[in-house]
Amino acid sequence: MEKITCVFRRSTEGRLALLFAADLLKRLELKVLTVYLEEGRADAGRICSDERPVAQLLAEQNAQVVAAVASITGLTPEQIVLTASDTTGIIVDHSMAFERAELDVLSPSREKALLIRGKGPLLVPFGDSLSALHAANIAIELAAKLVLPVVFYHTTWKDESLASAQPEDHMCAEAKQVAEALKTSATASGVQHSFVVETADDVAEGILQCSLRLGVRMIVMPRSAKTTIGCYVNQALAKSPVPLLAVAAKSGRQP
């Protein structure tokens, strides 16, 4: 995670997202916070005058926004960079998490900072697809920098042909392979990790309930390129009190 971007919004959620992003920036020892701000050149054209041409209005807007961000976050103006187009890195924002499935968006879920309630693990849900590996790598990198453990979570349907009460026994072969790959990756990075396997009734609720039971501080959830209806990420985002990083699918796009 080398770049953190936050969207400027004059609202409570916008202010909380800025606080969360600034805290994450400090914890990850990054130098600058990128603030996404639509330029609004057309709007500037509607209120410009001879005394205040468009370029001056845009410059004044940028200065106002930088001052507002600095006042909210405590960062210096030099630590704040505005962008109107660059959406690389992780974007911290409440609304974009729902609206922009093609980006990696971290919804702070109205929390002011990642570890404001003390240390806790990061949770990576996984299914039977390799999409979890990319999300897991982001989580493992974060966990290594923040010295936090990672919990890999899987919930499966019961295989009625099996008598076993152990949820692990009901995992399909593909999910077991993904679990093995996750284990290898976490072990190689030296991050403390564990697995929780359940047969929860509802996948999104299972993820959230496990997070709340374990005091998870962030859920890192991969989007699936194949899902067309019933995206688990959006379901979890809609009701999660825990910050959730929705990782874009590596190929393909979601609605």
Add this chain to the structure above:
Amino acid sequence: MKAIMSRLQTLAASPFAVMWMVVGMYAVKAILKIGIGQHINSPMIAGDGFHNLADILEALAVLLVIWISKRPSSDDYPFGKKNVEFFTSLAIGAVLLVMSFNFALQSLSGLLAIFPDIDAAVRGFLPLPEHHPLVMDGGTFPYVVALALGSVIASFLVSRHQKRVGKASGHASMIADGEETAGDGIIELITLLGVLGEYFFHAPWLEYPLGLLVAGVIAHTGWELFMSGFRVLLQHSIGAEHEAEIRSRCLNMAGVQDLAAVKTFQIGSTAVCMITVVTEHNTSTIAQIKYGLEQSLIEYLLQSDFKECELHLKFQKPEPNRHRVAFAVISKDNHLVVAADVEQASHIIICDVEHDDIVRSKQEPKPLAAELSQFLKRKRVTRFYLFHPQPQAVEGVEVATAPSFQAQLVGLNPRTR
């Protein structure tokens, strides 16, 4: 054999079986103590035997209380009748206090008997009980020692088992009775020391200073039991330490902004917590927060000697801090831009603000310049925004610089979710 062992284990863990065992122990003690006490002319031992008869009645009362407390809850008693147990704590605590007082007086009278002059002087103004020295010979000594020692061992073993089963089954009355049995055991131990002191060192006075010390210990236990019953019956909180931990666990839960109220009390061995949580989240997220809080609090309370817990969680929004602000805007073709000055504006947007968010806005035609101040005051606007580094003043209203001229950036566009 296995079945018999299993049956015995079940019996040993049954509160009713344990209390019947206690009744049996006191019956044997009472018969032996009264018999031997009268035989060797020892009012102390015989008196202790009569005290054990009272203990039998107490144990029977505890049996009745346990039976009542196990009755299911009903419409009239929604929490069941578990609190009846704490009447026993109150009563046994009071009995222990009286017992310790009597024992202290007896010990004091024994001590004073060593100094007849002082004894006579004290009895002149303090009505102390009559002192009965132990009457014993070589023939009765082994029986007396065996009785005293057996009583001490039986009391301590039974007390320990009573308290363990009481804690495991959540019966406060049984724990209280176990404390009382332990108190009996200590008194019996002091009696034994007196018997041994007299026989081996001809120093029966040894038991009296020890007796005073023990009276203090029993009084302390009695007071604790009495207060534990008193606190529960008057619905005292479950304790500052527990409440601090409950607060800490709640505030550590994602989504909890603050706690408006934490009220706790105890019914039987059930902890009842009524918590009002402050959160800005919506209903579907609150359901998750509620789940997390329940899991965390139940885990803590069941680890803290409570057998059950009842959680009543209420959620409320923080104070909305309602106020109104206004923006001067250019509104054209359904598109808004924050104006640089009042002259440029076509409309004024009046916004209701709650929790720092614009929750409702209404677009009004711009009034005449001379009427703007009155218009804003009439709409109860506290702050008026323009996009200008030095915005022109409006009389009676604070004028501020909007951070952007783009309507969506200052919160004027409706939220998408």
